[in-house]
Amino acid sequence: xxxxxxxxxxxxxxxxxxxxxxxxxxxxxxxxxxxxxxxxxxxxxxxxxxxxxxxxxxxxxxxxxxxxxxxxxxxxxxxxxxxxxxxxxxxxxxxxxxxxxxxxxxxxxxxxxxx
Amino acid sequence: xxxxxxxxxxxxxxxxxxxxxxxxxxxxxxxxxxxxxxxxxxxxxxxxxxxxxxxxxxxxxxxxxxxxxxxxxxxxxxxxxxxxxxxxxxxxxxxxxxxxxxxxxxxxxxxxx
Numbered sequence: 357x358x359x360x361x362x363x364x365x366x367x368x369x370x371x372x373x374x375x376x377x378x379x380x381x382x383x384x385x386x387x388x389x390x391x392x393x394x395x396x397x398x399x400x401x402x403x404x405x406x407x408x409x410x411x412x413x414x415x416x417x418x419x420x421x422x423x424x425x426x427x428x429x430x431x432x433x434x435x436x437x438x439x440x441x442x443x444x445x446x447x448x449x450x451x452x453x454x455x456x457x458x459x460x461x462x463x464x465x466x467x468x469x470x471x
Numbered sequence: 472x473x474x475x476x477x478x479x480x481x482x483x484x485x486x487x488x489x490x491x492x493x494x495x496x497x498x499x500x501x502x503x504x505x506x507x508x509x510x511x512x513x514x515x516x517x518x519x520x521x522x523x524x525x526x527x528x529x530x531x532x533x534x535x536x537x538x539x540x541x542x543x544x545x546x547x548x549x550x551x552x553x554x555x556x557x558x559x560x561x562x563x564x565x566x567x568x569x570x571x572x573x574x575x576x577x578x579x580x581x582x583x584x
Contacts, residue, residue, distance in 0.1 A: 389571050391574075398560075398574055398575070398576045398577055399560060399562075399572075399577075400574075401571030401572060401573065402571075414571060415472075446514065446515070460517075462507075462515045463514060464513070464514050465514060
């Protein structure tokens with residue numbers, strides 16, 4: 357099976373702009389989670405989608421949003437970019453996201469640089 | 472919410488020696504504890520995980536132990552090799568996937584030749 361893919365791999369934006377990142381999960385996986393990775397804060401949970409519904413959200417401002425499509429592909433959007441949003445954005449997919457936590461498989465990430 | 476502390480932040484060991492990384496968590500409801508390895512410029516990859524109904528799990532040179540009473544879990548790597556050099560992250564989750572994984576800050580493991 358193909359792994360989790362993310363596009364684009366690299367992005368450079370300026371403050372105030374908005375950005376959309378895309379994630380395609382492993383075929384058959386219905387749960388997609390998003391994480392932000394920075395040297396200072398490490399890996400932090402943004403939100404998780406399952407069957408097109410956001411089930412939980414981490415401690416991030418409303419500028420960070422996402423959605424999931426019927427084919428389980430997910431996008432996240434960051435509006436009004438700030439310098440501090442520069443980070444590696446990782447998505448991870450798991451098979452069911454059911455009662456028992458399933459293994460999460462990570463994509464290669466999108467490196468966002470805000471100037 | 473859940474809080475995961477990981478120690479040490481950097482660990483240097485001689486090739487062939489063992490390495491131990493420790494994590495503590497705060498939420499007693501957490502029941503899933505994965506460990507990820509991340510090499511420079513690459514994605515985190517799961518190396519081993521343990522669920523709360525098990526006290527220890529082993530996979531070749533890697534083992535994880537869990538003490539639910541004390542709320543800590545540890546990663547043990549024996550007979551370390553140069554390719555073990557990477558950053559290792561522990562994580563905790565209470566289940567259902569909806570809560571996401573709460574990660575420790577990571578341990579940079581350096582294998583000295």
